[in-house]
Amino acid sequence: MSEGAAPFPALDPDLNQLILCVGRKGSGKSVWAREVFRNWPAIDKWVIDPHGDADPGEDIGTVTVAKLPTELPMPRKRGEHTVTRWIANPGSPTYREDLDRAVGLALHPRSRRTLTWIDEAGEVFPSNRTGPHARILLQQSRHYYASAILCCPRPVTIDPLVLAQADRVVMYDVPNPSDVQRMAESIGVEPAVLKRTLNETRARGPYWYTLYDAREHALYRCPPIPISAGYRHAQQ
Numbered sequence: 640m641s642e643g644a645a646p647f648p649a650l651d652p653d654l655n656q657l658i659l660c661v662g663r664k665g666s667g668k669s670v671w672a673r674e675v676f677r678n679w680p681a682i683d684k685w686v687i688d689p690h691g692d693a694d695p696g697e698d699i700g701t702v703t704v705a706k707l708p709t710e711l712p713m714p715r716k717r718g719e720h721t722v723t724r725w726i727a728n729p730g731s732p733t734y735r736e737d738l739d740r741a742v743g744l745a746l747h748p749r750s751r752r753t754l755t756w757i758d759e760a761g762e763v764f765p766s767n768r769t770g771p772h773a774r775i776l777l778q779q780s781r782h783y784y785a786s787a788i789l790c791c792p793r794p795v796t797i798d799p800l801v802l803a804q805a806d807r808v809v810m811y812d813v814p815n816p817s818d819v820q821r822m823a824e825s826i827g828v829e830p831a832v833l834k835r836t837l838n839e840t841r842a843r844g845p846y847w848y849t850l851y852d853a854r855e856h857a858l859y860r861c862p863p864i865p866i867s868a869g870y871r872h873a874q875q
């Protein structure tokens with residue numbers, strides 16, 4: 640366990656990677672995802688927003704659509720990048736298929752680099768019911784130049800592949816022991832060690848988090864991510 644001002648490995652935006660954020664309601668997952676999503680440079684961005692509250696902000700040129708497009712818009716000029724947000728309709732009879740098709744937009748065309756933010760990963764990667772595109776994203780994201788930030792309050796409710804394939808796990812307050820157990824088993828850390836680490840992080844104060852870095856197989860304690868100006872206005 641390392642800690643301090645800037646102890647954890649900086650996120651390399653040139654690397655394709657999957658990042659999972661977990662923690663109870665209101666613990667800070669969406670804020671983290673939003674900040675990292677906003678600040679990720681030089682990439683086409685895609686928000687799959689089942690509940691309509693994952694808004695990266697107008698100031699970064701987000702275009703929100705209610706109808707799922709057949710492909711992500713192409714940037715107008717070289718060097719420009721698009722930010723598209725689709726608000727899913729949970730009432731639609733094709734809701735699950737639509738969500739999976741939405742993941743497919745991040746994968747094709749294959750050579751295009753994309754960053755996808757899925758604020759309700761439980762809807763897109765439900766245990767044992769992950770769709771074909773979602774499965775490809777989890778298993779082969781690198782081959783498709785696709786990175787993703789996935790948020791989910793309860794790790795036990797999502798496909799175990801998400802934890803198994805995550806390059807980083809951002810852990811806020813996870814009060815349920817079965818969630819801690821599942822994470823510990825998946826990342827290969829003693830459950831008691833992870834539990835103690837999470838408790839110590841929580842004791843630091845609101846919005847501190849524990850970061851697991853799979854490449855280094857290491858846990859880091861991290862201070863609250865700074866929130867961009869205008870955050871409140873961007874929320875609905």
Ligand SMILES: Nc1ncnc2c1ncn2[C@@H]1O[C@H](COP(=O)(O)OP(=O)(O)OP(=O)(O)O)[C@@H](O)[C@H]1O
Pocket residue numbers: 662663664665666667668669670671792846863864865866
């Ligand atoms: N790093 C932070 N610094 C300051 N305030 C924060 C930070 N992170 C979160 N907050 C505050 O906590 C609120 C809840 O955070 P957030 O929406 O990220 O929770 P969440 O984990 O996504 O919850 P839910 O499961 O309900 O979606 C934010 O609206 C903000 O006011």
Ligand SMILES: [Mg+2]
Pocket residue numbers: 668669670758790
């Ligand atoms: Mg949230």
